[in-house]
Amino acid sequence: MNFLTSTFSRRILLLLLPFTVLVIYGYSQLIVLSMKAAENRTVQEYLLAEYAQFERSFAQTGSTQLPSTSNLSAWWDDDADLPTSFREFEPGIHKLKRSQHLLVAEPQDDGKRAYFVLNEPDLGTSKMVRLEMESTINLAAAIVLITGGLLAFIVARLLSRPVRALAEDVRSGGQPGKPLQGHNRNDEIGLLSRAMGDLINRMDSALEREKAVTQYASHDMRTPVSVIRTALSVLNMSECDEPMRTRNLKRIDEACADIEDRIEVHLCLARESTELSKENCDLREMLEDELEKHRHTIDAKGLDVSIESANSGYLTVRPMLRIVMGNLIQNAVNYAESSIQIAIKANGVTIRNDVGIIENQFEEQGLGLEIVQRACARMSWKFSAGRHDKEFVAQLTLNTE
Secondary structure, eight states, rough: TTOOOSSHHHHHHHHHHHHHHHHHHHHHHHHHHHHHHHHHHHHHHHHHHHHHHHHHHHHHHHOOOOOSSSSSSEEEETTTTTTTTGGOOOOOEEEEEEEEEEEEEEEEEEOOOOOEEEEEOOHHHHHHHHHHHHHHHHHHHHHHHHHHHHHHHHHHHHHHHHHHHHHHHHHTTTOOSSSTTTTTTTSHHHHHHHHHHHHHHHHHHHHHHHHHHHHHHHHHSHHHHHHHHHHHHTTSTTTTHHHHHHHHHHHHHHHHHHHHHHHHHHHHHHHHHHOOOEEEEEEHHHHHHHHHHTTHHHHHHHEEEEEEOOOOEEEEHHHHHHHHHHHHHHHHHHHHHHHHEEEEEEEEEEEEEEOOTTTTTTOOOOOOHHHHHHHHHHOOOOOEEEEETEEEEEEEOOOOO
């Protein structure tokens, strides 16, 4: 049974062949019934013709001599040879067993009945034709069965060909974004092809997101891990006093919170869809915290940092906004030559920093920019970054709805 259902074409063939046999059988039975109906009609007409001839002779001459041939027998109702069972039949033509037909008639008005019995197998025409017709029907049924089986096999192959092509395309390693076999069809094959293409694209996206998590984690975790490592080194120093201890413990606590935010964001970016809770965020305070993390670099480079804020409160996802701001500030601090200007607006923030002549800030699409772009796409924020003369401008427009 497994052999018969192991392939799609065999299953189709398994359905078509019984259907073909059923059609042939039904058609053969219809022919046989038509033959029998024709034979019955012929016999009845023969009986009626014999009786009509007897009735004319009886009316003209008054002769009561009933016809008798090799296949026709007749009796009056008072004949001793009349089978008793015939007396139960009413006037008319009746079909008896053993292919006999009985005609009951009343040629006189006094109610006297005549019984005509025709033995159908004794008819020479029926004997010769029936066997020949049955042989013809059987031969035709065999030819139709063979032809139908061949057509069923061809149809099964044709119907399964798109499925085999689609399976081969998937087996050979369907490429994400590339339509599979049958993609443009409007039938179930096209529906299956498009569904499998979407599944391949989703699996590829999930794989890319998983790969990105590893890259982002190695990129994003370095800063807080470095902060923790430095703070621990200070705490292990013998000259570490209480103020230094308190300050470094605070740095460790802030770094741990930063790591938690980064893990939450990267897990969110790795998933296909995730509901994130929103809360009121003070963007100015967040930017000041991020700048404070780079205080050593800012002081070493002598950067002039200014923040202008018309509005700093937003209802948004805090971890996602912290990661975006952290990467933008880190980028600005690393590439700025002398100044960083931050303008907080009603719908977002603009960060500007001056750059050198040969500086290619964000031009090589680093991981920091990838994280910002993916986070903005996830939150439906608008982000743009580019160089204008000797100034690099990064603009972020928040979706505050």
